[in-house]
Amino acid sequence: MSQQVALAVVGSGGDGAVAAGDIIAIACGGVGLHVMKTEAYGPQIRGGESSCTVRVSTTPVRAQAGAVDALVVFSWDDFARFRDEISVAGSGIVLHEEGHAAPEGLGRTAIAVPFARLAKESGAPQSKNIAALGVLAALLGLPADAIRAAVKQRFAKKKAGVVETNLRAFDAGQAFAAGLTVDVEPLMYMRGAPHLLMSGNEACAVAAIDAGCRFFAGYPITPSSEILHFLAEWLPRIGGSSLQTEDELAAIGAVIGGSFAGVKSMTATSGPGLSLMAEMLGLASIAEIPAVIVNVQRGGPSTGIPTKSEQSDLLHAVHASHGDTPRAVIACSDVADAYHATVEAFNIAEEFQIPVIVLSDQLVAQRKETIDADALVHDVRERRVPPPHELEGYRRYAAGDDGVSPMTIPGMPGGMYQTNGLEHDERGRPSAMYGVHERMNAKRYRKMEAIAREYPLYRCYGPSRARLGILCWGSAEGVVREALDRIGGVSVAAFVPRMLAPLPARELQSFVDACDEILIVELSFSAQFHRYLRTEIDLPRGRTHVHARSGGKPLTVEEVAGAATRVLAAEEVLV
Amino acid sequence: MSCEAVYNANDYKSDLKPVWCPGCGDFGVLTSVYRALAESRREPHETVIVSGIGCSSRLPGYVETYGFNSLHGRALPIATGVKLAAPALTVVAVGGDGDGIAIGGNHFLHAARRNVDITYLMMDNEIYGLTKGQAGPTTPAGDKTKSTTYGNPDASVDPCRLAISLGASWVARGFSGDVKGTTALIARAIAHRGFAFLNVVSPCVTWRGDDQHKELRAKVRSVPADHDTASAEAAQRLCGESEHLTVGVLYDVERPTLLGEMMSIRWRAQGDAAPPTRTEMLRTFGAGFPRTSP
Numbered sequence A: 001m002s003q004q005v006a007l008a009v010v011g012s013g014g015d016g017a018v019a020a021g022d023i024i025a026i027a028c029g030g031v032g033l034h035v036m037k038t039e040a041y042g043p044q045i046r047g048g049e050s051s052c053t054v055r056v057s058t059t060p061v062r063a064q065a066g067a068v069d070a071l072v073v074f075s076w077d078d079f080a081r082f083r084d085e086i087s088v089a090g091s092g093i094v095l096h097e098e099g100h101a102a103p104e105g106l107g108r109t110a111i112a113v114p115f116a117r118l119a120k121e122s123g124a125p126q127s128k129n130i131a132a133l134g135v136l137a138a139l140l141g142l143p144a145d146a147i148r149a150a151v152k153q154r155f156a157k158k159k160a161g162v163v164e165t166n167l168r169a170f171d172a173g174q175a176f177a178a179g180l181t182v183d184v185e186p187l188m189y190m191r192g193a194p195h196l197l198m199s200g201n202e203a204c205a206v207a208a209i210d211a212g213c214r215f216f217a218g219y220p221i222t223p224s225s226e227i228l229h230f231l232a233e234w235l236p237r238i239g240g241s242s243l244q245t246e247d248e249l250a251a252i253g254a255v256i257g258g259s260f261a262g263v264k265s266m267t268a269t270s271g272p273g274l275s276l277m278a279e280m281l282g283l284a285s286i287a288e289i290p291a292v293i294v295n296v297q298r299g300g301p302s303t304g305i306p307t308k309s310e311q312s313d314l315l316h317a318v319h320a321s322h323g324d325t326p327r328a329v330i331a332c333s334d335v336a337d338a339y340h341a342t343v344e345a346f347n348i349a350e351e352f353q354i355p356v357i358v359l360s361d362q363l364v365a366q367r368k369e370t371i372d373a374d375a376l377v378h379d380v381r382e383r384r385v386p387p388p389h390e391l392e393g394y395r396r397y398a399a400g401d402d403g404v405s406p407m408t409i410p411g412m413p414g415g416m417y418q419t420n421g422l423e424h425d426e427r428g429r430p431s432a433m434y435g436v437h438e439r440m441n442a443k444r445y446r447k448m449e450a451i452a453r454e455y456p457l458y459r460c461y462g463p464s465r466a467r468l469g470i471l472c473w474g475s476a477e478g479v480v481r482e483a484l485d486r487i488g489g490v491s492v493a494a495f496v497p498r499m500l501a502p503l504p505a506r507e508l509q510s511f512v513d514a515c516d517e518i519l520i521v522e523l524s525f526s527a528q529f530h531r532y533l534r535t536e537i538d539l540p541r542g543r544t545h546v547h548a549r550s551g552g553k554p555l556t557v558e559e560v561a562g563a564a565t566r567v568l569a570a571e572e573v574l575v
Numbered sequence B: 001m002s003c004e005a006v007y008n009a010n011d012y013k014s015d016l017k018p019v020w021c022p023g024c025g026d027f028g029v030l031t032s033v034y035r036a037l038a039e040s041r042r043e044p045h046e047t048v049i050v051s052g053i054g055c056s057s058r059l060p061g062y063v064e065t066y067g068f069n070s071l072h073g074r075a076l077p078i079a080t081g082v083k084l085a086a087p088a089l090t091v092v093a094v095g096g097d098g099d100g101i102a103i104g105g106n107h108f109l110h111a112a113r114r115n116v117d118i119t120y121l122m123m124d125n126e127i128y129g130l131t132k133g134q135a136g137p138t139t140p141a142g143d144k145t146k147s148t149t150y151g152n153p154d155a156s157v158d159p160c161r162l163a164i165s166l167g168a169s170w171v172a173r174g175f176s177g178d179v180k181g182t183t184a185l186i187a188r189a190i191a192h193r194g195f196a197f198l199n200v201v202s203p204c205v206t207w208r209g210d211d212q213h214k215e216l217r218a219k220v221r222s223v224p225a226d227h228d229t230a231s232a233e234a235a236q237r238l239c240g241e242s243e244h245l246t247v248g249v250l251y252d253v254e255r256p257t258l259l260g261e262m263m264s265i266r267w268r269a270q271g272d273a274a275p276p277t278r279t280e281m282l283r284t285f286g287a288g289f290p291r292t293s294p
Helices: A017-030 A076-081 A115-121 A128-140 A144-155 A162-178 A200-211 A225-238 A248-260 A271-276 A278-287 A314-319 A335-352 A362-366 A434-454 A476-487 A505-513 A528-536 A557-568 B026-040 B056-062 B075-085 B097-103 B105-114 B159-166 B179-191 B212-219 B232-240 B258-270 B278-283
Strands: A004-012 A034-041 A049-057 A067-073 A087-097 A109-113 A196-199 A215-218 A241-244 A265-269 A291-297 A328-331 A355-361 A368-371 A418-420 A458-461 A468-471 A492-497 A499-501 A517-522 A544-548 B047-051 B066-069 B090-096 B119-124 B170-175 B196-201 B220-222 B245-252
Touching: A004 A017, A004 A076, A004 A128, A017 A034, A017 A049, A017 A128, A017 A144, A017 A196, A017 A368, A034 A362, A049 A076, A067 A076, A067 A128, A087 A128, A109 A128, A115 A128, A115 A162, A128 A144, A128 A162, A144 A162, A196 A200, A200 A225, A200 A265, A200 A291, A200 A335, A200 A355, A200 A362, A200 B278, A215 A225, A215 A248, A215 B075, A225 A241, A225 A265, A225 B258, A241 B075, A248 A265, A248 A271, A248 A278, A248 A291, A248 B075, A248 B105, A265 A271, A271 A278, A271 A291, A271 A314, A278 A355, A278 A418, A278 A434, A291 A335, A291 A362, A314 A355, A314 A499, A314 A528, A328 A335, A335 A355, A335 A362, A335 A368, A335 A434, A355 A362, A418 B056, A434 A499, A458 A476, A458 A505, A468 A476, A468 A505, A468 A557, A476 A492, A476 A517, A476 A557, A492 A505, A505 A528, A517 A528, A517 A557, A528 A544, A544 A557, B026 B056, B026 B090, B026 B119, B026 B179, B047 B056, B047 B075, B056 B066, B056 B090, B066 B075, B075 B090, B075 B097, B075 B105, B075 B258, B090 B097, B097 B105, B097 B119, B097 B159, B105 B159, B119 B179, B159 B170, B159 B196, B159 B232, B159 B245, B170 B179, B179 B196, B179 B245, B212 B220, B232 B245
Parallel strands: A004 A067, A067 A087, A087 A109, A215 A241, A215 A265, A265 A291, A291 A355, A328 A355, A418 B066, A468 A492, A468 A517, A517 A544, B047 B066, B047 B090, B090 B119, B119 B196, B170 B196, B220 B245
Antiparallel strands: A004 A049, A034 A049, A034 A368, A196 A368, A328 A499, A458 A492, B170 B245
């Protein structure tokens, strides 16, 4: 009996590989199991090869499936495309279409299954994926009743008979599996309260609505477009607006305009879009206008790898735009974290009148995780708007202790001012004077100090004094946590800053100082996180190790555990 | 909220002194803006003026309303955001020809296409003034400027012809030397439902020479009384007459505006049903919500 199973389904467009994964994820989440589901596609817009992996567990899932226990392959030609990404556990089984022999050395047992014939005989020739679900459910001990219910729901709107033939295909798959003698450990679980199934992008969108965002402007870009899609559907239903702009310059421009006019506003993009937004980021910073930008990282530079994850926008997010440009940057590690990071981004943006970047990545943004609805709750803060009696001699940019000066909203009598991308005095009037520039830079940077004080966001795992301390951020967190569990013992700890700018530098430094060795783990070929940390804290020379590589393939628990073990065994080359 | 209190042009003057050169056409435009705003009978705090970068983009600072002096070329997307967020405000975008047609040209296309409910006032001086005299998109071909030592190799653009072809629903031309006429045009632009584009020819005495005012004034004539403002072809023809500078409303049609479309989208999304609750929104992520009590 097992507490978790991982599976993958690979096929051509039309095979329904991804749909099969969706159905398992919905069904398992519905009976209280924890699920993480990822998808991968070939470059074709429609058709072409597609795959998904699903990890189902009785305990929370923090990293995507590594080696899978069961692999369903409708065509080996399609599988070849994902050879780098999908591996089968040594004890795993491979279920492949009859007549397409499996390559050597993949898993322990290869079983030919007549998926197409089972589907055809059930009267649903399109539904070999549903037949495969029947086989998987029977072999892996997945909740058959919940899967049947999910199949019903999926085809409920199709014409009469479709539900019945698909259920027959599912049953045929189960019956076929009953005739097999395969030694697989089925999942053993207790049913619990149902979970929601949500992607990181959807979590950002829901968080925006919860935070009070009522204006979204964006330009389509992979892998962030689901945020645009969700908000285009939902904002108009709750009295908000969503605008698809002509480019990312206009997207952030409209967001800055909307926010200036008093409505919480957001845009979402990926690396190339963030590059275009760089100048406007500076405008929001100097004009002190709240703005939230979700940047979903993908492989870079330039167009790079639009559909795969990487952590290589870090330095851009932290430094983009010319001049001294304060902004906050918050990472998100998983789907629930994407929700909290986005609400926090609004809170910081509104409270400190500053642009805030939520740094997500394709892995978190496009995978689906089960999530407890109770976890989607977060305090919401509002911007400081001066009451009417404080408007006598109103100075929009008057210096406050924390650098924040109350902000009127156009339409308010007596609160008129001109905001400005030019350096300006306390009333917003353009100024080229050194003294004004110095004073205003100091005002704007005081906000960063205040944010650092109020939002020292990070998470720490393991003992407070460890032989090895791992530093990582964003989507690497889940993998590192599982690696810690795997290594076990009390020798390894991890520190994960959630605020990347301003960094919780004091807490981070204390952690580093308490560890004998440091290992930095990241998906950036040039080790941006390592280089960033070098500028912000003191890393011990000779005792700092770096595991950094290109994105395009997720970090794995094995990989991180291996790197940590090597450092503990003092084999690693020092930096 | 329009009001009965009467404002005069001076109420709109800020205490900031323009940085413009003596003789600059933009002074005339500024006076027209003061007067047109007073005529519009809107409270000063109900207006937002958004600009890009350039000599003319300094204008918001000289007007006592809410103002936003933004980035080079980006006034229109910011103005669009302001209008969508606060539909009750009067939103006027201002800037120069380089700002709006060169670096910001793409936004011009899309603001016009969307028919966003704002006024766009372009002060056209046929030159980059603030950067000290380089050719711009409206500089005539062949002209020698600081950046076109041997003559401008590029054909110039007529902003009004461009605006009509882009789908602007209201297009007019003014001349900065004609304060009265320009005032009337600005007031009409503000009153128009949809994207109103007003190109005011506003001579740069510093980089285009002292004779500009005189030469232009000699060419100015009003839109003929029999001009059909609903005809894009007729409007294009008027623009094309190079011997004249035809001022007045060239094109004026009604078509759906961005704000109207946004309201219609809300209706299509929700009708007169109550807005969905958060629970309903979360239910799209799984039949399992809300949690059934044990």
